[in-house]
Amino acid sequence: MLEKYEKAGKIAAKVRKQAAKKATAGMKVIDLVNWIESEIKSTGAGLSFPCNVSINQIAAHYTSPPNDDTLLCEGDIVKIDLGAEVDGYISDTAVTVIIEGDNAEPVDEEGNPLKMPGRLDDGNPTVTEDEIEERHAIKDASSSALENVISIIKDGVSLEDIGRVVQETMHSKGYTPIVNLSGHSLEQYNLHAGLSIPNYPEKSSVILKEGDHVAIEPFATNGVGMVNDIPHHYIYSYLRTRPLRQPDAKKLLKTIREDFTYFPFAQRHLMEGYDEHKLNRAMRPLITSRSIYPYAALKEKTDGMVAQTEHTIIVEKDGCKVTTL
Template sequence: MLEKYEKAGEIASKVRNEAAKKIKAGVKVGDIVDFVETSIKDTGAGLSFPCNVSINQIAAHYTADPGDETLFCRGDIVKLDLGAEVDGYISDTAVTVIVEGENADNTDEDGNLINMPGRLDNGDVEVSEEEIELRQQIKEASSSALENAISIIRDGTTLNEIGEIVQKTIQDMGFMPIVNLSGHSLERNNLHAGLSIPNYPDGSDHKLQEGDHIAVEPFATNGIGEVNDLPNAYIYSYLRNRPLRQPDARKLLKDISVNNTYFPFSKRALIDKYPDLKSLNRAMRPLLVSRSIYPYSALKEKTDGMVAQTEHTLIVEKDSCEITTL
């Protein structure tokens, strides 16, 4: 078991580092998602969730649908969140990248603005050096909070103590933790296994135990420190079988129940069996209405603050912890 957790962490760490170097202005979000997911699968591992690539005010739960034309722009603060699973044993890791390079044209050959669902702007932004420096500081607040949290994690550490050090680190650097996003415990075939690892002192006296597997992920922002749902979802999870009238919906639900039983999935994982995105969306609609699958809405900082995220998967030890995704 331990070796499989470590292998999953090693794979995710390597792919994370390689993918982060590819995030440049003018690159498509979809190309990064393709690279991450293909690279993980090429090792023989599976995805513990779809690769998340969340830009600026979008904090989490964004991934590229098939055909997504969203581009990175200079100065973007990008959260790259990914994970691998080896025989059901999971890794989960994230890094924040401040995008460098030259912006690409944000119009098509007819001069129309390209639709970029992964952005809250039109992809033609000018970011000042002062703003880039601010975003770098937000990134450092998140990474410092994770480093400080890891330093206290051992058998007997309480969840409140973790939240306290995360909040103090981020606030001492002039920013806010996002209080309604948290880390989580991990078990085989279970990405969110019951424990929430807070980013603020929540009063929990639950003590970590030697052998616990957890993901710690401080989010830092220059906003108020809360997220809310955006209208659209890009990531889903299987809930249950339901009787469905439409043949294409029944077939899709059967495929999901077999191939995506335990781990979240995106439309990219399903599109190969459908001629186009419209037909896939039509088949998915009854699954959503019947609550056969659950949609995870993309999440935005409530006051449009910029957001950074840093995350590692840890195994709690008697006097410290092992970082599997280092």
């Protein structure tokens, strides 16, 4: 079991490091996402979840839909969140990148504006040097908080103490943790296994124990530290089989049950045999019948910029082992 957690962690860590170098201005998000997922699968591992590439105010749960035109732009603060699974044993890791390079024109070959659902602005933003400097500082607040948490994790550490370290680290740098996002425990075939690892010192008597597997992911922002749902869904999970009337919906649910029983998936993972409109029609009754669960993309409440850093950790008696270094 430990060997498989460690193997999944090494795979994810290697791809994360490569992806952080690969993400440059002018690149389509869908090209980055497809590359990351292909690299993970080329090792024989599976995906713990669709690769998330969440830009600026979007904190989490953005992955490219089919035919995504979203471009990375100079100065973007981009969260790349990915994971691998080996026989159901999971890794989950994230890095924040401040995008560099020359922007591409946000228009197609005919000069029409690109449809870019992964952005909250209209095309290439103008970002000042001061704004870029602050985005680096937000990124540092997130990564420093994770380092400080790792330094205290061992058998018996409380979730309240973990949250306190996150909050104190970020406040010392002038930023705020996002309090309604948290880390989580991991088990075989279970990405969110019960424990929530807070990013502020909520009152809790729960402690971590030797052998626990957890993902720690401090989110830092220059906003108020809360996220709201936005009315777009890009990631889904299988819930249960329900009776359905539509033949296409029945067929699609069978595919989802067979291929994505345990781990979340994206709409683009289901394109074989469908065009985008046909797939949308087939998915609607699956959502309304609660056969599948749609995860809303999450945006910082006051449009603050957001950074995320994440490692998967195995709790030991006198410390911890980070599988995703």
